[in-house]
Amino acid sequence: MALKIIDHGTPEYQKMIKLRDDILRKPLGLGFTSQELDEEKDNMLIGAFEDDTILGCCMLVEENPQIVRLRQMAVLNDLQGKGIGRALMNFAENIARDRGYKILSMHARKNAIGFYEKMGYKVAGDEFTEVTIPHYVMEKKL
Numbered sequence: 180m181a182l183k184i185i186d187h188g189t190p191e192y193q194k195m196i197k198l199r200d201d202i203l204r205k206p207l208g209l210g211f212t213s214q215e216l217d218e219e220k221d222n223m224l225i226g227a228f229e230d231d232t233i234l235g236c237c238m239l240v241e242e243n244p245q246i247v248r249l250r251q252m253a254v255l256n257d258l259q260g261k262g263i264g265r266a267l268m269n270f271a272e273n274i275a276r277d278r279g280y281k282i283l284s285m286h287a288r289k290n291a292i293g294f295y296e297k298m299g300y301k302v303a304g305d306e307f308t309e310v311t312i313p314h315y316v317m318e319k320k321l
């Protein structure tokens with residue numbers, strides 16, 4: 180498996196969008212708008228690949244020079260629970276550290292809290308609704 184940065188607008192990016200749509204949006208009856216995707220041009224897009232197949236992805240979005248937010252963490256359904264999420268998280272944290280961020284945070288889906296806790300993240304704040312389902316802010320010092 181290779182972990183790499185994905186450039187916006189490339190064939191790899193299209194694969195990332197399909198994965199995110201399949202895993203994160205379609206099950207909720209939602210999709211992506213072209214405006215939403217255009218706004219990702221300046222984000223750090225990350226993918227896990229086996230040859231030409233994307234297995235998992237995530238992205239980092241700057242909130243301010245200290246804090247970066249992880250978004251859109253997803254692993255192919257059949258490959259969940261095999262360490263791909265952990266590898267993506269470690270890769271994303273190293274990139275965030277290299278770029279000088281001090282805190283990594285995310286809006287974690289309630290059903291993924293256990294995963295982020297295993298990666299050392301703590302819930303910070305009350306439950307809120309996003310994309311129709313319960314979420315919590317979670318964060319960790321890098």
Ligand SMILES: CC(C)(COP(=O)(O)OP(=O)(O)OC[C@H]1O[C@@H](n2cnc3c(N)ncnc32)[C@H](O)[C@@H]1OP(=O)(O)O)[C@@H](O)C(=O)NCCC(=O)NCCS
Binds near residue numbers: 203260263
């Ligand atoms: C959440 C997700 C990204 C985790 O990736 P993954 O590749 O399945 O996770 P890993 O195999 O690297 O798991 C690492 C550890 O977290 C645990 N874990 C994984 N998913 C978990 C979950 N949903 N709840 C509790 N623990 C979980 C694993 O059991 C493993 O524990 P171990 O180290 O003791 O063996 C993936 O399951 C996924 O895409 N889920 C659906 C989409 C989603 O909810 N994304 C998160 C949006 S905030």
